[in-house]
Amino acid sequence: MAAALVAAGCLLTACGSSSSVGSGSGQSITLYNGQHVQTTESLVAGFEKATGIAVNVRNDDEDTLADQIVTEGPRSPADVIYTENSPALEYLQGKGLLAKVDASTLALTPTRYNSPEGDWAGVSARVSVLIYDPSLIANSQLPASVLQLANSRYKGELALAPGETDFQPIVTSVMRTYGTAAARRWLEGIKANAGSRSYPDNETIADEVNRGAAAFGVVNQYYWYRMRAELGASAMHSGISYFAAHDPGYVLDVSGAAVLKSSRHQAAAQRFLAFLLSKQGQEIIAHSISFEYPIASGVTTAQPETPFSQLQPNPITVRELGDGSAAIALLKQAGLL
Amino acid sequence: MTGNRTRHDLGRQDEIRRAEVTTTRVARTRQGVFGDMVPARRTAPPRILIGASGAVAAVLLAPLVFLLIEARGAGTGTIAHLIWRPLTASLLWNTVRLTVVVTALCAIIGTLAAWCVERTDLPGRRVWAVLVVIPFAIPDFVVSFGWASLATWVQGFRGAVLVMTLAVYPLVYLPVAASLRGADPGQEETARSLGLGRARTFVRVTLAQARGAILGGCVLVALVLLAEYGAFEILGYQTFTTEIFTEFQVSFNVPTACALSLVLVALSVVVLGGDTAARGRGRLARTGPLAQRMTRRHRLGRATLPVLAGFVALTGLALGVPLGASVYWIFEGGAHAISGVSLVYAGWHTALYGGVAAALATLLSLPVALLAVRRGGRGGRLLERSTYLVLAMPGLVIALALSYFAERYAGGFGYQSAPLLIVAYAILFFPLALVGVRASVAHAPVGLEEAARSLGQGRLAVLGRVTLPLVGPGLAAAFCLVFLAAVTELTATLILVPTGVQTLATQFWAYQQNLSYGQAAPFALVIILVAAAPGYVISRYFDRLPARATRPL
Numbered sequence: 001m002a003a004a005l006v007a008a009g010c011l012l013t014a015c016g017s018s019s020s021v022g023s024g025s026g027q028s029i030t031l032y033n034g035q036h037v038q039t040t041e042s043l044v045a046g047f048e049k050a051t052g053i054a055v056n057v058r059n060d061d062e063d064t065l066a067d068q069i070v071t072e073g074p075r076s077p078a079d080v081i082y083t084e085n086s087p088a089l090e091y092l093q094g095k096g097l098l099a100k101v102d103a104s105t106l107a108l109t110p111t112r113y114n115s116p117e118g119d120w121a122g123v124s125a126r127v128s129v130l131i132y133d134p135s136l137i138a139n140s141q142l143p144a145s146v147l148q149l150a151n152s153r154y155k156g157e158l159a160l161a162p163g164e165t166d167f168q169p170i171v172t173s174v175m176r177t178y179g180t181a182a183a184r185r186w187l188e189g190i191k192a193n194a195g196s197r198s199y200p201d202n203e204t205i206a207d208e209v210n211r212g213a214a215a216f217g218v219v220n221q222y223y224w225y226r227m228r229a230e231l232g233a234s235a236m237h238s239g240i241s242y243f244a245a246h247d248p249g250y251v252l253d254v255s256g257a258a259v260l261k262s263s264r265h266q267a268a269a270q271r272f273l274a275f276l277l278s279k280q281g282q283e284i285i286a287h288s289i290s291f292e293y294p295i296a297s298g299v300t301t302a303q304p305e306t307p308f309s310q311l312q313p314n315p316i317t318v319r320e321l322g323d324g325s326a327a328i329a330l331l332k333q334a335g336l337l
Numbered sequence: 338m339t340g341n342r343t344r345h346d347l348g349r350q351d352e353i354r355r356a357e358v359t360t361t362r363v364a365r366t367r368q369g370v371f372g373d374m375v376p377a378r379r380t381a382p383p384r385i386l387i388g389a390s391g392a393v394a395a396v397l398l399a400p401l402v403f404l405l406i407e408a409r410g411a412g413t414g415t416i417a418h419l420i421w422r423p424l425t426a427s428l429l430w431n432t433v434r435l436t437v438v439v440t441a442l443c444a445i446i447g448t449l450a451a452w453c454v455e456r457t458d459l460p461g462r463r464v465w466a467v468l469v470v471i472p473f474a475i476p477d478f479v480v481s482f483g484w485a486s487l488a489t490w491v492q493g494f495r496g497a498v499l500v501m502t503l504a505v506y507p508l509v510y511l512p513v514a515a516s517l518r519g520a521d522p523g524q525e526e527t528a529r530s531l532g533l534g535r536a537r538t539f540v541r542v543t544l545a546q547a548r549g550a551i552l553g554g555c556v557l558v559a560l561v562l563l564a565e566y567g568a569f570e571i572l573g574y575q576t577f578t579t580e581i582f583t584e585f586q587v588s589f590n591v592p593t594a595c596a597l598s599l600v601l602v603a604l605s606v607v608v609l610g611g612d613t614a615a616r617g618r619g620r621l622a623r624t625g626p627l628a629q630r631m632t633r634r635h636r637l638g639r640a641t642l643p644v645l646a647g648f649v650a651l652t653g654l655a656l657g658v659p660l661g662a663s664v665y666w667i668f669e670g671g672a673h674a675i676s677g678v679s680l681v682y683a684g685w686h687t688a689l690y691g692g693v694a695a696a697l698a699t700l701l702s703l704p705v706a707l708l709a710v711r712r713g714g715r716g717g718r719l720l721e722r723s724t725y726l727v728l729a730m731p732g733l734v735i736a737l738a739l740s741y742f743a744e745r746y747a748g749g750f751g752y753q754s755a756p757l758l759i760v761a762y763a764i765l766f767f768p769l770a771l772v773g774v775r776a777s778v779a780h781a782p783v784g785l786e787e788a789a790r791s792l793g794q795g796r797l798a799v800l801g802r803v804t805l806p807l808v809g810p811g812l813a814a815a816f817c818l819v820f821l822a823a824v825t826e827l828t829a830t831l832i833l834v835p836t837g838v839q840t841l842a843t844q845f846w847a848y849q850q851n852l853s854y855g856q857a858a859p860f861a862l863v864i865i866l867v868a869a870a871p872g873y874v875i876s877r878y879f880d881r882l883p884a885r886a887t888r889p890l
Contacts, residue, residue: 030836037847038856056837058753059847063586064831071591071740075749077836163583196493199573200583203850207485208573213492230853335423337583 028054029079029268032069034062034088035255039290046284047275053268062088063165069260070095079263080272082123085165086254087324089120094323099259102270108277109296113254116319120258123276124285124292127311128170128251129240131209131224132216142216142241146174146249149218150189159205159217160194162336166202166220169251171327173316177248180330187334198336210238220253222291225305229289245312251321252313255292386712389704390720396701397724397764401602403738404595404730411592419593420600424580432576432604435497436562442502443558444551447509450651452543453644455517458634460641465648466514467876472655473507474872476825476842478567478849479861480504480655483662485571486854497574503655504568505561509554511875515776516550517543552612557772559608560728563601567827571849577601578731582828591737598734605729609722660865666858680841684863687840690755691823694762695816698770701763702815706775711783721771728768732829735761740832758833762823769818773878777811814878817871824868841867 033040037059044055058065062083069076069092076097083089092098098119106114106121113122130142137157143149149158161167175183197214199205205217206227224240243250257276259269275281282299285292293301293308300308331337408416419425450469454462472480481500484491491499524546528538544551566578577600585594637644709721727735739761743752751757789803790796827842834840839847841864848857 036851038851038853058834058836059839059843060831061586067585067591068740068832071744072749072752075744075752077753163586198575200570200579201850204571204573208492213490226851226853230855332422337424 027052027265027268028056029263029265029272030056030058030077031272032065032078032081033057033059034065034081034083036084036290039285039288039292040082042284042288043276043281046280047272050275050280051268051271053271055272066091069097074262076260076262078260079265079269080257080259082255082257082276084253084255085169086115086120086122086256086318086321087165087168089115089256089258090318090321091323091325092258093117093119097261099261099263099266099269101259101273105270105274105277108274112317113256113295114318115256115258116317120256121273121277122254122256122295122318123281124255125295125308126166126220126222126253126255126292127242127313128166128218128249128253129221129224129242130216131206131219131238131240133209133212133214133238135237136212136215139239139241144244145247146170146218146243147178147186149249150186150193152189152193154193154215156193156195156197157215158190158193159197159199159208159214160190160336161199161201161205161217162191162331164201164205165324166253167218168324168327168331169253169316169321170218170249171330172321172324173248173251173314175326175330176316176320177314180326184330184334187330187336191334191336206238210236212237218249221305225291225303226289229291242306242312246314248314248316250313251316252311254295254318386704386708390708390717393701393705393767394720394724397727397767399742400730400735400738400764401726403741404598404602404734407592407595407741408599411596415593416596419596425600428575428577428580429600431494431574432563432578435494435501435574435576436559436608438498439501439505439562440555440558442498443506443509444555446502446506446651447554448513448544448547448551450506450648451510451514451517451547452539453637453648455514456543456635457637457644459637459644459648465652467873468652468656469510469648470507470876471869471872472503472652473505473511473875474821474868475504475656475659475865476567476827476868477501477504477565478571478827478842478846479663479825479864480659481568481571482849482854482857482861483659486666487658487662492572493574496572497569500568500572501562501565505558506655508557508561509551512550512554513547516547552615556608556612556725557728557768560605560725560768563605563608563729564731566731566733567846577604581731582733585733585737595734595737598730601729601731602726605726608729609725613722659861663858663861663865666854667862669855680859680863683839683841683844683860684867686838687824687842687864688867690759690762690840691820694759694766694823695770695819697759698763698767698819699774699812699815702767702770702774703778706771706778710775710778721775724771725768727764730765732761732765732826733832735765736829736832739764753833753835755835755838758830758835761829761833762819762826765826765829766819766822769822770815773811773815773818774808777808777814810878814875817874817878820871821868821875825864 031040031044040057040059044057048054058078060068062081062085065078065081066083066088069078069081072078081089081092089098093115098115100118101115101121103118106118109122113125114120132139132142143151143154148154171183171187174186178186197208197217199208202219202223205214205219206223208214209217210227210231221240224238228236257273259266259273263269277296279297279299282294282297283302285294286299286302291301291303291305295308328337411419450465453459454466454469459465477500480503481491481496484496484500490496525538525542528542529535533541563576564578565576566582569576569579570582577597581594581597581601584590584597705721705724708717739757740752743749743757785807786799786803789799794802825842827846830840830843831846834843841860845857845860845864848854848860
């Protein structure tokens with residue numbers, strides 16, 4: 001029996017690693033993917049076809065993956081990490097775990113969406129919006145500024161996902177604009193307004209508001225569009241609305257990718273990043289059902305949503321958004337985490 | 338091994354056993370988690386058994402060591418701050434009230450269903466005996482997905498109570514049904530003949546007989562609830578376990594996640610301690626397990642229709658909704674390109690990992706079960722109980738612990754490899770294997786082997802002709818229990834699965850998280866299908882557990 005188990009174990013090991021044996025050029029890289037699975041699948045398929053380099057994809061939450069890379073240290077099997085938001089990349093950048101991205105790749109994306117150190121490159125973007133149920137709250141009654149979310153008139157109407165990675169940039173933005181003390185009072189007000197409507201993530205907020213379980217909440221724009229694509233327009237009982245131009249709650253989140261310093265396949269990993277930002281890669285994002293905005297190589301979204309050029313987000317930079325640790329500390333002080 | 342052969346052997350052994358019973362007329366008994374009645378022997382256990390059991394327990398408790406190391410790294414100040422923050426109180430309240438309410442509901446539903454199936458003339462009871470158990474095979478996150486995607490009000494506390502009750506009540510049903518079948522009907526008859534009414538006989542005799550089994554089931558339910566993550570994440574209900582995940586995912590903070598897990602471990606010690614205390618009071622002595630005969634079934638009479646309606650409602654809610662939702666979303670979900678990872682590929686890896694892990698867990702549980710059942714004693718029982726702590730530790734914690742040990746002490750050997758994932762499964766679901774193996778070991782008392790030996794059979798012949806046929810079905814049930822749990826495991830899998838491999842659960846989760854119900858649904862359906870077969874085996878096994886009780890001796 002024990003022998004059989006050992007044999008089975010060997011079989012499994014072989015089985016697990018067989019997929020890492022690349023095809024074509026015989027090369028392969030490992031991608032730690034925190035982005036939405038479907039988008040990454042199309043990008044990986046396009047890259048494998050274009051270069052013959054095989055990609056092993058490991059999917060998980062971006063923070064979990066970043067944590068794993070830190071734990072793995074110099075032995076990390078990852079060559080590339082691809083995340084939905086910049087803080088996870090800034091966190092790894094701060095730990096000195098990222099390699100410099102090729103200058104030619106960085107040049108494909110507007111500088112403000114890249115790491116100031118050139119350690120990671122912006123790939124796509126999303127923007128925060130209000131999702132609301134028109135039968136529960138009129139568009140005109142919605143807050144124009146994120147500060148008003150703490151207004152007691154919204155008690156029992158707000159849906160909140162304090163643990164969602166997309167929420168921390170908003171907290172950081174409010175902290176930078178109004179100071180830490182005011183931001184904390186604001187969070188306490190929000191907490192009181194949300195009451196029991198505290199959810200794990202944006203997907204749940206979008207779902208709950210669309211089902212009429214909450215009047216409104218703050219999510220990134222693409223959740224609403226994807227929900228509409230999934231459920232069909234007839235099943236949509238919600239709409240989206242933007243904060244006032246340049247409001248601290250109107251935040252642009254940048255999704256990015258980086259090559260790990262510990263990677264033993266630097267050249268292939270850099271090629272993957274170059275592909276993400278190439279016209280071909282950006283077109284895949286532009287047509288993807290993820291509804292993210294492509295931001296490189298001059299490609300614009302092919303999906304029916306507000307054009308990227310018409311957005312008027314707060315001017316906060318990726319450097320100012322940082323790794324989100326200050327926002328997390330404040331969320332904890334306010335009893336939201 | 339064929340059914341005929343087994344039955345034949347069982348028949349022979351029954352003869353031997355009957356002879357044995359006449360010599361040990363009244364055996365002292367005690368009840369295990371599944372309510373089995375075992376003659377307690379007090380001989381010194383062989384060293385090898387103690388050694389093997391100790392080694393298994395050490396492996397199982399390694400994650401606890403990891404928690405202590407990490408929590409120490411966080412510093413007592415941080416931990417105190419973390420535990421005394423306002424959120425902890427609400428998490429504690431959420432966790433405790435859910436555990437109490439769901440455990441109570443499971444106890445009521447599980448016990449009533451078991452009584453109706455085992456002790457009444459319920460029409461179609463053999464079919465119900467299977468249908469009532471199958472929901473256990475459907476992962477909790479698929480049940481909550483089914484409900485949450487169809488009904489608005491299924492969320493928060495209400496939703497969590499509904500979904501978890503429907504997902505885990507079989508953990509009470511299985512042991513109670515087995516125990517009711519094994520219980521001595523003579524006590525009920527005596528009570529009735531002494532003038533006790535039907536209802537009072539039920540409460541004072543029947544329930545008392547099944548008390549050990551009910552308690553055992555409740556412990557499993559409570560422990561499973563403490564560690565549940567996927568279902569609560571979908572339903573938006575915050576417990577200690579979901580907060581541990583938040584701490585880990587949002588804050589890049591393993592030490593604080595570990596400190597919170599220690600609270601969870603403390604809660605599970607309370608559960609296990611409470612169970613021990615409740616068991617301690619009074620014991621029901623009875624004649625040996627063989628002095629049984631066919632129980633006369635209660636006539637339901639006019640209650641037949643309402644009871645039938647109850648069973649239809651229960652299985653409809655627990656089985657029909659998740660199945661229906663999966664089918665619904667396959668047809669109603671948005672149109673999608675075929676995903677890169679095929680169902681077959683994910684299904685194959687899921688079954689492979691689950692199968693090997695189930696074999697390993699069953700093997701590991703043998704020495705512990707033997708020690709606990711055959712040799713009794715405080716030490717053996719303490720060792721056995723301590724292994725149940727694993728059940729309350731979230732898969733994430735076990736996975737982190739294994740990664741930690743692999744990285745720190747083995748130079749990263751085995752990290753993100755199938756063997757390590759399988760070991761994680763075996764640790765996580767060891768208590769389930771133990772439940773099955775323990776029950777079967779209890780039904781192969783050492784006296785039988787001794788009798789066979791004294792009749793001139795060799796050691797190997799005894800193993801092949803006495804022990805294995807008796808223990809075999811229980812091992813199969815243990816295998817199936819672990820297999821089921823491993824097939825539906827999510828959080829440890831996400832951390833430990835080899836890169837590039839998707840299991841059914843991870844793929845379902847990725848799509849569900851994206852609100853891509855149409856793409857998630859086929860994976861849910863395949864999980865249900867993969868889990869249904871072992872679910873059926875388990876229901877059949879527990880249905881026959883004390884096989885002697887179903888036919889007159």
